[in-house]
Amino acid sequence: MILKHVSTLLRREHAVAVRGFSNGTQPSLNGREDMFKIRLNCSPVERISKCSASNVPMSSGISTMSTMTGPTIFRGYMSYLSKLQGNIARWLKKEGDKVAPGEVLCEVETDKATVEMECMEEGFLAKIVKEEGEKGIQVGEVIAITVEEEEDIQKFKDYKPSSSDSGPAAPEEKAAPEAKAAPPPPKEEKVEKPASTPEAKTSKPSSAPSEDRIFASPLAKKLAEDNSVPLSSIKATGPEGRIVKADVEEFLASRGKETTAKPSKVTDSKGPALDYVTASRLAFSKQTIPHYYLTVDTCVDKMMSLRSQLNSFQESSGGKRISVNDLVIKAAALALRKVPQCNSSWTDEYIRQFSNVNINVAVQTENGLYVPVVKDADKKGLSTIGEEVRFLAQKAKENSLKPEDYEGGTFTVSNLGGPFGIKQFCAVINPPQAAILAIGSAEKRVVAGSAPDQFNVASYMSVTLSCDHRVIDGAIGAEWLKAFKGYIETPESMLL
CATH class of the missing domain: 4.10.320.10 (E3-binding domain)
Incomplete structure (x- = not known):
């Protein structure tokens, strides 16, 4: 998506000078060595599209176009918040409003979160091209135009973006490299009018x-x-x-x-952009990562007893309760520190092992599945982990997560046991990570006691580790699960 800033387009100058400037350099028309002229015959408004092919982008993401006598066109390219598309959540400015650098123009809903888009130049919002609520806007499309002078607003009242008004x-x-050259002129009339098939013109x-x-x-x-x-x-x-x-x-x-008959009762609906990205990433994961799965049952009686004691202390001191998921995250982080081979990622040239243990936690919301990250989880206490998870989960439900809230994870934990009572499941690895832990529900089982005829009742929880076989061999995965089980069944060791 592009935000265009257009200065005073009052003069009809046909000589257009185009120049690219690095960060911190002021536009100037004195240097001939980095300037060239293009002869154009177009109205001021038409220059936006006709001159776009001659833009020279600056490293800051802004390109400039100036007439020799004054009119200047500024283009500010929005960062690639999404590799696919975005939606206009709402406009905070309306047409005719005065704007200044740093002011928020609109909120853009991407596949990851809703982010604010700021103005890059001082002036007036002349035209809103993409209205509030429009969806599926590709990166590079024009969403609005700003001008320097208030009297220029009327010049863009009927402005319509053309196909050339797109950014990078x-x-x-x-x-592909050969596509960098400008495409040849269209040849529809010569190619698409064979005598034997005149209807081919419409295809x-x-x-x-x-x-x-x-x-x-x-x-x-x-x-x-x-x-x-x-x-x-x-x-x-x-x-x-x-x-x-x-x-x-x-x-x-x-x-x-x-070619296919449509079912009699079908409802087609566009889901959130996040759903499409999640689907694409998971399909990529299953198609390219050789998954294998290891499952183990862990006794959680001691962990539940410790949790009860800690929560009693938390309540008496005014703190928040500690959840089973907090204990699981801590145990997984400590196991990764003990078996660092599982805290790695595959590349085409080497296996990258991370020094930080950052745990992504799967959070299901009405807007889709989010995986915010708890960074350096192995170094944090249970109370701190619990506070961060609650804070990030609330931001996910409000669709207000920032990139730093979900990027940089090295391992993922997905818990369907506590919230949904799922006994056991196999999770899909979150690329580029090499493993993900699936937590099932705890259930009471009858187990053999110390005496031949003695039986006891204990609570067991099934956990399944999904591994990338390119990074984690079976023995390494089993070693990690053994370490994880040890922390769950002797939870006091997590407090040392």
Whole structure:
């Protein structure tokens, strides 16, 4: 998404100078060595789209365009908060409002969280291109325009963004090297009018550059190839008429609707952006990571007894209660410190072992699944861990987590036992981590006593460790589970 700042577009100057500046450098038109001119014949408003191909981005993410006599176009590119898309949650400014650097213009809902988008230049909000509530806005699309002078607001009353008003493509949709050159002029009229099949004219997407050279992202090409779909039949919506993954998926979905009878009672709904990203990451995990699973039953009687004692002390001192999950997180962190091979990550060239033990905790909310991180969990007390988990869980429910709240994890704990009573399950590894621990519910079992005819009742909890076999061998995974079980069954050792 792009926020455009347009200065006083009053003069109709046809010579446009384009220059890129590094951080801290003021725009200037004196240096000829880094400046070039382009002859254009367009109105001030048209310059936004026609001149966009000549932008030279600064390292700070802002590009400038100036006429020789004054008018300047500033472009501020929003950081890649999401690799896919975002939604406009709400606008905090309205058209005509005066804005200043650092002021929040709107809230953008990404696949991870809702974040604030700040203004980069002083001026006035001339046009809101993407209204509040609009969804699926791709990175690089124009969302608003600001101007320096208040009288210029009316110039953009009827402004409509063109396909060239897009910024740099998102990282996942990075074009192949040969796609850096400008695409050749369209050739629809020459190619799409064979005498024998005049109806072929409508099958050619208007945004495709040409039939002999179709631009598409590597991911889109792979997806189209896997589904035997010719790129020429797909309508492109990406920058400069490029086909992206979403275009292929939309084509496949529409083709399915044409060939398959729709069920009589079906409700299709768009879920939160987080759901799609979670689905994509989990599919990637199962397709690329060789999972294997180790399960062990742990007696939790001593842990529950210690928890009861600690909570009595907490209540008497005005502190918060300690949960079973807090004890599990602490035990997992200490086990990772004892068996550091499990606190690692796979790369194509080497295995990376982390010195910090940062535990992601799965939290289910109405907005989807979040995995906030408790950093340095092995060095924190149970009370501190409990406070952080409650704080992060509340932020997740409010959809207000920041990137630092969920990034940097080295191991994940998922507990479906306490909240849902699930006895045992196998969790999918959270990439790029190498393991995840699935916690089941505790249940009472009859066990043999010390005497031949003696039987006792004890509470056992099933835990399953999912491992990346490229990083963690079976023996290493078993060693980690042994250490974890030891901390659960002798919980006093966690307090030492």
